[in-house]
Amino acid sequence: MGPLACFRLKGMTSLSPTPRTSLGRKKHRAATDRATLYSVLDEALICHLGVVRDGAPLVLPTGYARDGDTLYLHGSTGAASLRAATGGVDVCVTVTLLDGIVYCRSVNNHSMNYRSAVILGRAETVTDPDAKMHALHVLTDHLSPGSWEHARGVNAKEFAAVSVLALDLAEASVKLRAEGPDDEADDVEADAAWAGVLPVRTVFGEPEPAADLSAKWTTPEHVAQRVTKEGAAAR
Amino acid sequence: MGPLACFRLKGMTSLSPTPRTSLGRKKHRAATDRATLYSVLDEALICHLGVVRDGAPLVLPTGYARDGDTLYLHGSTGAASLRAATGGVDVCVTVTLLDGIVYCRSVNNHSMNYRSAVILGRAETVTDPDAKMHALHVLTDHLSPGSWEHARGVNAKEFAAVSVLALDLAEASVKLRAEGPDDEADDVEADAAWAGVLPVRTVFGEPEPAADLSAKWTTPEHVAQRVTKEGAAAR
Known part of the structure; x- marks a missing residue:
């Protein structure tokens, strides 16, 4: 079924296929162009970071930024969940842009238009001071372009109190739906309900x-x- | 540090405190009113579902809907990740609304205004036919209010091909930031940069x-x- 068909918890085709990122369903919805991955990551403002804590999943929103094939995440050195994401443990970073609500002639075929990137890997703490300052610059430019130049810079105390994680985009996949209603032929023929897309935008x-x-x-x-x-x- | 300070991976105070949902940082940002949890869940359209697969976290976007203190998720019976969320395993469902970019006099204090709900628990498959149809109705009303009445209803084949999961909201927490810049006194005094909030809205x-x-x-x-x-x- 699927009022939310596109968000069924299907797998996705990977840009860099591994068993974990080639789960097999709806492969036609995977964008194989790495540029699509970059555009999703560059447009969105927050990601959802998944870690395993005491054997259970924990998913928290956080800011991020992309620099080439590296994704940076950052947080306080005191944050328990950030620490849980370091030390070579597996993490999953997911970024989703919702683009539209797809109304179909049948309830079952209702869906969403969206673009979603999933990145699997192990995050590394950025320790080199120059690399860390560069990462903070990249993170600031993503959240608030121009603020790095306009606002007061990061001082030594602040610099020491932040952790930056780097995650390679090697094992990344992107999946999207960007089309109109996909109705059953019988339902189109019956012409008993409206069908179309209600665009969703972030402004x-x-x-x-x-x-x-x-x-x-x-x-x-x-x-x-x-x-x-x-x-x-x-x- | 924090251009994205509010999204540091801090813990949160729980509405129904357990060791897992009282992680201890920035407790003043936790909303203790259950109505706030409901309003976040009722306003957002997608959640991020975290499961553990082969020992690693996997986070995927999906549709959901709230009915009282139950959260419904659904997907195809064939979706591997949906199956991974059933059978009494731990899941984490996170719903985040981004409300604004907070520009501060210092790069370090840049932040985001947001509302985020985190639900931990074990999802159960809804098997009773009446309960399952009710859940589909609730899910449809959340994604596309009015479609349940307007569009062609779910037939037997479609009904059999969908799985609905129910997750109790017992172990849920909500956290938010909804305020202006929080600058250092020295930076306010220096008056060397603009500070304010750029509102973010979904339309x-x-x-x-x-x-x-x-x-x-x-x-x-x-x-x-x-x-x-x-x-x-x-x-």
């Missing part, structure tokens, strides 16, 4: 200055230019 | 009718009413 609204921001400031260009037409309409 | 655009939709149809009200002002502006 940025008008920036809200900090309560204690001094009067001298207008919104800087690196922030203002992120506001989307849709977001501005929400005022 | 629905104008419905796109199926290519093979007959000319008799206009967009039905249950679809049209989901279009958000922001989404309509994207035309």
Whole structure:
């Protein structure tokens, strides 16, 4: 069945096939182009990091950024779950963009349009200071382009208190659905229900200055230019 | 450190504390009201389901819906990962809503506003036919309200080909950040950078009718009413 058919927990075809990433179902939905993987990772803002803790899965949202074929994650050195992701243990990082709700003539064929990347591997702590500072730069550019240049830089105390993990994109897969309704022929013939796609988009609204921001400031260009037409309409 | 400070992989305070869901960090960010858990689950459209496969974590996006204190997930009976989530094994379901990018005077304090729910437990397959049909109704209402009444219903073959899992919300936690920049006093004093929040919203655009939709149809009200002002502006 599937009002959420595309999100059935199927496997996916891998960009770099291994037994773990070639689970076999709906292979036609796998994008074999590495550029698609990059575009998904570059567009989304958060990932879901899965680790095994005491034999059970734990999935938490976190920020990330891609640099070539490396994915960076970071967090406080004191975070238990970040520590659980280090030390050569297996992790899974999943990034999903929801693009639309697919309405079909039958309830069963309802679905979603989406793009999703799954990365398996073992994360390594970035210890070299130059590499770590580079990773922080990449992470900042992904979350808030322009802030690395605009805001006060990372000081020694802050630098020491953060951990950065690096995960290779070698074992990565991407899967997507980007099409209209896929109805049974009988249902199309019957013409008894509407069918189509309701697009889903993530938009940025008008920036809200900090309560204690001094009067001298207008919104800087690196922030203002992120506001989307849709977001501005929400005022 | 934290351009993505709120997404550091910290623990969270549980609504129903257990050792697994009281990881101890940033407890002030935990919402202790069960209504907050419900609102996060009811607003989001997809979850990330974590399972352990061959000792390694696997995280996949899937649709879900809440009914009281039960979370339903569903998928094809043939999906390997869905099977991996059944049979009394531990699963983790995480639902995250991203609400804003928090720009601070320092790179280090950059953060995100978000709401996130984490549910731990063991999923059970819904086998009773009435309960299973009810779950499909709940799942459909969550993804596409009105479709259960509008579209052709689930037939026997389709009903047999879908699995529905139920996960109790007993061991659930919710965590959120919903505030402005949290800068160091020295940085506020220096007044050398802008600070504020860039709101992030998920919007629905104008419905796109199926290519093979007959000319008799206009967009039905249950679809049209989901279009958000922001989404309509994207035309």
